[in-house]
Amino acid sequence: MNDSEIKYEKRLVAFIDILGFKEIVKQSEKDISKIELIYSVLDYLKNWEAQEKWDLRLVEIEGDAQKRGVENFDIRGKTNITAFSDSIVVSVKVDNNINEMASTLIVHLAYIGAILLEKGILFRGGLTVGNLIHIENGIVFGQGLIDSYKLESKSAKYPRIILSDKLLKELNYPIETKRNSYPYHQYVDRFEDGCVGFHQMIYYQAIQSWEEMTKEKLIESLSIVRKVIVKGLDTTFENPDVYEKYKWLKEQYNKLIILEDSDYETKTYENIKLKIRELNENIAGQNIHYSYTDNFYESEWKKSE
Template sequence: MNNKINYEQRIVAFIDILGFKQMVIESEKDGNEEKIQSIDKALEFFKRLKSKTYKYNELIDVEEDAQKKGIENFRIHELLEINYFSDSIIISVKIEDEKINEIFSTFIVSIASFGNLLIKNGILIRGGIDVGNLVHKKGKIFGNALIKAYTLESTIATYPRIIISKNLLEKLNYPIESKKDRYPYHQYLERFEDGCIGFTQLTILQVMDSLDDKIYMNHFKGDKASTLINTKQTILNGLNENYDNPKVFNQYKWLMDSFNNLIITNDKTKYKKIERLVRYYDFFYK
């Protein structure tokens, strides 16, 4: 009998749903299960992504960089695995070294889309992503890559953001030296003030801002202005509901600053967002 453990090289994301314990308490107390149900609904996104018949993520299909490199190289439905328990979500994708940049692109877009679905319902996430040996099959998930991703999330990420490990970045075409070498994921990643590299649940709003209105509507189920306003309201609600809870309040304050730094071409909408958020912030700190 062969009991040998067969590790695979996989990119893995360990994602923590912030405030999950309180969501459960509230759902039991007042019967309001909206947020809990919204998490399950968002996870359906990944289940659809694993289906061969799923109309593939148009955020990748419309990317000029992806089209030049061949859209088929960005398909991950046969490589993707996902598990979740309590407040933790683990998503991994098997990699082939020669296509790691393509696979990572779709992986990032998928997590960014998932994060956006959650923030619409006032749910924040924090996570870490690494690459390495991993066993991820139904009922089994373990490996050094998972340990490192968890460590990133629990000790480094700190705020509602997804941090990419140095180990993974060294295997990617990052940073780019010329535009022709760019992959879709490049527009999602940023270097934060503390030196970490990653993205937030808000980054996709900046990426999507340049897309055709019809594609934008289809993905976000709303126009650009209403999507931005709804996201802004989520942050304002978080600030308002947690002004006596500094730990959570600071999470929303950090996200507010990230929101204000988004590059949005709709000047009128952007101006209104900044103005209202700054006034709100000043109200609490004067």
């Protein structure tokens, strides 16, 4: 590309920060498993530089996308990603199709976040729209990047990606009627502190009816995520800021609407998501570990199966 061809483009811009990355690097000097974790995470993110990764599999299952023409949600050839240390920048070129492009980007970011969470990795980010130069060789700059970084660092606070006011004004959000909905409406919500966005666990709620998401796979993934959160709650005795992040995740996990598996003929129901209980909830004693409470209820849950 010649210098004369380089110009700002209107792009969706997501700036994402991997939380606790510096601590994991520090631990890796004494724990080889942390080196393997860092490598696997960075290698996984590196693979997303390939355009074919941003396909339509996670969007074409949505009725809203089918009604509007799934091909209109294709962001391949319009997406760039740059990963450096503990930060990731993803951008998508948009014209008058911002709702479609935002849908596919948000669905994929939630999916990526879910995979990372199952590895024990939390992320936080900001998503906006603005002028940006983002080239395949990794060069990225522009007001869109500055705005998304500020959103992540100053407003996101918890493990979630929040949307800027500027972006929300261009999106069809909030929806007034069902016919005006897009796939991203299943992911985005307004949180108690006023911010609008999504967290990485929302993927499981939105995708649970997908034929590739079997009941067994969903149960396994939710169990892994629950254990990650419980472990996080129990390893932060001297860091209230980190504890608050895991406590927030615990609340969001418990809010997930996961449909029970049912058998119509026998009228039996199986809850496939085990709640994260309060510390020592209905258990005698004053144990300081959430894992103690979680293990107690997990054993009771398994007995009832």
